[in-house]
Structures are given as C-alpha cells and as structure tokens.
Amino acid sequence: MELEELKALYQQAKAAHPRKDPHAIMLETKRKAEERERDFKRQQRTQILCGLFCLVCMATWYRREGPLLANAGLILMFLCLAAMLAGSIILKYRLRESHPWLPEEEFLAEQRKKIAARIALLRRNVRWFFIPSMLGFLAWQAGLSHSAQMVAALVVAAGLASAGTFWFYRWKLRTDLLPILEDIDRELESFRNKSK
Amino acid sequence: MIDPREKERLFEKAIAKNNHWLGVIARNNAPIDDWEDLEQEILIAFWKSLDSYGERSSLETFFFSVAKNTVKKFIDKNNKTKKRDEAVDPNPVFVEQDPDVLSILEEFAGMLGELDRQVFKMYLDCLSYAEMSAALGVDEVNLRKRISRIKEQFKARYRG
Numbered sequence: 001m002e003l004e005e006l007k008a009l010y011q012q013a014k015a016a017h018p019r020k021d022p023h024a025i026m027l028e029t030k031r032k033a034e035e036r037e038r039d040f041k042r043q044q045r046t047q048i049l050c051g052l053f054c055l056v057c058m059a060t061w062y063r064r065e066g067p068l069l070a071n072a073g074l075i076l077m078f079l080c081l082a083a084m085l086a087g088s089i090i091l092k093y094r095l096r097e098s099h100p101w102l103p104e105e106e107f108l109a110e111q112r113k114k115i116a117a118r119i120a121l122l123r124r125n126v127r128w129f130f131i132p133s134m135l136g137f138l139a140w141q142a143g144l145s146h147s148a149q150m151v152a153a154l155v156v157a158a159g160l161a162s163a164g165t166f167w168f169y170r171w172k173l174r175t176d177l178l179p180i181l182e183d184i185d186r187e188l189e190s191f192r193n194k195s196k
Numbered sequence: 197m198i199d200p201r202e203k204e205r206l207f208e209k210a211i212a213k214n215n216h217w218l219g220v221i222a223r224n225n226a227p228i229d230d231w232e233d234l235e236q237e238i239l240i241a242f243w244k245s246l247d248s249y250g251e252r253s254s255l256e257t258f259f260f261s262v263a264k265n266t267v268k269k270f271i272d273k274n275n276k277t278k279k280r281d282e283a284v285d286p287n288p289v290f291v292e293q294d295p296d297v298l299s300i301l302e303e304f305a306g307m308l309g310e311l312d313r314q315v316f317k318m319y320l321d322c323l324s325y326a327e328m329s330a331a332l333g334v335d336e337v338n339l340r341k342r343i344s345r346i347k348e349q350f351k352a353r354y355r356g
Contacts (some may be wrong), residue, residue: 003346006350007320011320020245022207022208025208025211025215026211029239029243033243071257097219100241100261101249108268111272183272187268
C-alpha cells in the first residue's frame, strides 16, 4: 500500500464521522458536563449517607452503663471512622478544582499536589485511623467479656482486616498513584532542565 | 463567574474557530479507540474552564492551554491504565486480524519518533505545510524532508 492510498482511505474514514456544528457541540458538551456534575453529587451523597448510616449504627451500640473498656473502644472506632469519612469527602471536593488553562508547568505542579494529597490521605487513613479503629473494635469486643475462643477469633478477624487494608493501600499506591507521580516528576524535571 | 449566555457564546466561538484543530489534537495524542474520548475530555474541560476565563489571554490561547493540559492528563491516565493492564497480563494473547486502514496507520505511527508522528498525522489530515510549520514550530523545508523520509519508510514497510 502507498502512503497516498492510505491517506485517501483515512480521509474516507474521517468523512464517515462528520464534525458537528459548534452549537450542537456546545449543547452536547453542556449536557455531558451537567451529567458528570450530577453523577459526582450523587456519588458524594451516597458516600455521605452510607458513612452516616454506619456512624448512627455504631452510636446505637453505645450503652452508658456498659463496661468502660467497651465504651472506650466504641468511641475510638466511631471517631476514627468519622475522621476517615470527613477526610475523604473534604479531599474529593478539594481535588475537583482544576485549572487546565494554567501554563503547563504550573498545571503539572497542581496535578502533583493533588496526587500527593491523595497519597497522604490514604497513608493517614490506614496508619492513623484504620489500625486504631481495629484496636477500638478489639477493645469494644473484649470489654463485652466474650469467651476466650471468641476473643481469639475476633483478634484473627481484626488482624486479617488490617492486613487486607494494608495490602490494598500498598497495591493502590504501586499501581495507581506512584506511577502518575513519577511521570509528573519526570516532566517537571525536564522543564527544570530546559530552563537551566 | 461568567454569564451563562456569554459562556455559551464564547464556547461556540472557540469551537467554530478550532473545531478542526480539536480533531487534529485528539488524533495526534490518543490511540484510535480513544479519539472521541479525548475530544470529549477537552470539550468538557474547556466548558468548565470558561467560568474562569477573564480575558487575560485571547480565547484561542485559552482554548489551546486547556487542550494541551487536558491531553497531558489524559495521557497520564492512559499510561497508568496501560501499566496496570501489563501488570495483570504480561503475555497477552494477540488475535490475528486483517489489518485495516486505521490499524496500519496506528502501527506505522507508533514506529515513528514524536515529531515525525505528529507530522505524519497532520499530513494525513491534509494540513498545509504552512499550518504544520505554525503548529510545530518547524520550518517548511525541514517538514518537506521529513514527509519525504516518512513516505520512504512507509514504502519500505508496506509495499508488496
């Protein structure tokens, strides 16, 4: 096949998908942007409601006359989950702000900041909230004076949940966030080299 | 915040002027299956960005800045997905297919360097040498040489 032949075929393929007029493009873009906005809000609402539902459930488990250890564990768990929920909702709203009209280097720096914030949130949630909430869970259950076998089973379950979460955190970092961060750093580095 | 009617007017004005370039940008920066997705991403990003358009720059410069940065974001996202797919299946099974125009185009474009690839796709889009030169910042003589070299490379690979 000659390149001219390929060009002609390519033009035919392109002609099969004619470009719409600006007004139609505007209407379609407006519709899609509004649709995305609605989806985002719906997701946020669902996340907040699910989080609140969990917190309300936990609050109903609280007994003022209950053992001190159980109540302390429950409060710790409640506070950790509330902090995780609030952190992710606040970050999601903050990350929505994007300024793609900025000069390339500034835009990349902004993207980097967002990825770094997501990494920090993930790290904070796992290290400072999830693991303590598991300890709270164990304290709560231990305070309810179950049998020794039951306590052992709960310790194993909490250990497995913590290990699973830690594994997920590492996986998310390795496959999702760090590669983007490395790409952005490489590009920012090339900008710096160019400006030297 | 810009007036909604003014926003619509500016959007239409920018698209009327740059509709052709939008297609060129998408085709130059995304694989065939993702052309439309990239176009849509650029359009939506431009639509949202118009709220902050304060006429600090011309509408065209503003449009191209948004397009350029959206392309960057899109490529980063695609690279991430590609890396993840490779991690899942290091030895994917390829199904033999009759090569069609677009897959030949994509395969050949993939063999070229960054600048040659852009020249090649602009050539397929029937852009004039002057337009290519303005977009790429390469002089026309150099462009002619590049296109002739690309034609030879293509001939050597696909003829016969």
